[in-house]
Amino acid sequence: MENLISMRDLSKEETLDILKNAENIEKGRSLPNLQGKLAALLFFEPSTRTQFSFDTAMKRMNGNTIIMSGSKHTSQQKGETFADTLKTIAQYSDIIIIRSPIEGSARFAAEVVDIPVVNAGDGSNQHPTQALLDLYSIKKTQGTLENLKIGLAGDLRFGRTVHSLAQALSNFNVEFEFISPSFLQMPKNIKEDLLDKNISFEESTEIEGNINDLDILYVTRIQKERFADPEDFEKVKNSYVLKKNMLDDVKNNFRIMHPLPRVNEIDTEVDNTKYAYYFTQAKNGVFTRQSIISMLLGEV
């Protein structure tokens, strides 16, 4: 592995290697030392949590970071091309971590520079470190990634996180329950990809009553702005809020995940149940990113 650009590039074995290394780091069996190594965090769109998570991951391994943030590929305004910006930054740093609203930016960056590149999100396309930390969290709570039934709830049409996760899990033997309003269903091309891999799924339109046979429920936010008519949003919004009383008959190993930040799609009463896993999931993000960075820098 030279870069981490897309889950599409990772074999099942490479995926499991990253998760294994993350587990070793979490359990203190492996202590990568990145003293003297510098990561350039290029955030061309704001994402405080992802940036903090990468920053923490570097510093937990004695590494350091330089951070460039801005709303656009900023240097263009001064006449420098994006490629030149990347090549210059590659002279200062050992690894580039890039977030951009433009799809394909990370792939392009990896072609231009000769140091490792990590995609920290490129528009609606990929966010592979999120997908990997989600896999790590599922594996940690269930002990395996095989023979699980996983529910994805909320905006499944525009949500990049759920697309990447479905794609990442399709290398394993899983079943899906897609829970969304009908016009925010999982896109056809993703369902086709799943069927090509013999992954089965069911679709439903409310959380309540559809989670009792699940091992994992992954909740995402439905944005009001997606609805042309605000009244339509009012009609459906309560069907996608997870409440404590819906958990009476769930499985013992059932866990709830969420990429955060949460607005109101998981009632805060749920936080105190043993099923709530979303804050630990965020912590897992640091181990997973430590794992990825240390592997790319050859310091495992």
Added chain:
Amino acid sequence: MEKQIKVNAIKNGTVIDHIAAGKALRVIDILNLKGNSSVMIGMNLHSNKIGKKDIIKIENRELSANEVNSISLIAPESKLIIIKNFKVISKSKLQIPDKLDHLIVCPNPNCITNLEKVKTKFKVVKKSPIVVRCLYCEKKYAADDVKVHI
């Protein structure tokens, strides 16, 4: 009479035969035909194999690899015939390549290939009907929905 036109019209050049009826003009669009070549287009001709077909004949001209790839994308069923001195030198079915570099314009306006000086790279993910995927933004498109660089 028809047969005479087909075979005798060209002394040296290229014939693109068995184009699905109605697609000839799209093929013409992607060929760089400025210059001295004379071009003949036949549309909705009778074909025993595919019912109706279009045909294009280009005098004194061989097609570039890029042009052949473009044709294989938009008219994959067609045949390429090279004529020298009135004789058919070669007759070949088009092969759809696995990769198409610097050829397709990515239809995604938010793709880096449309916003920076980046040449496009596409992978052919299905061959019948043809579906391609952009290497950069990873979006999938049917061949009929993409434009090619001219």
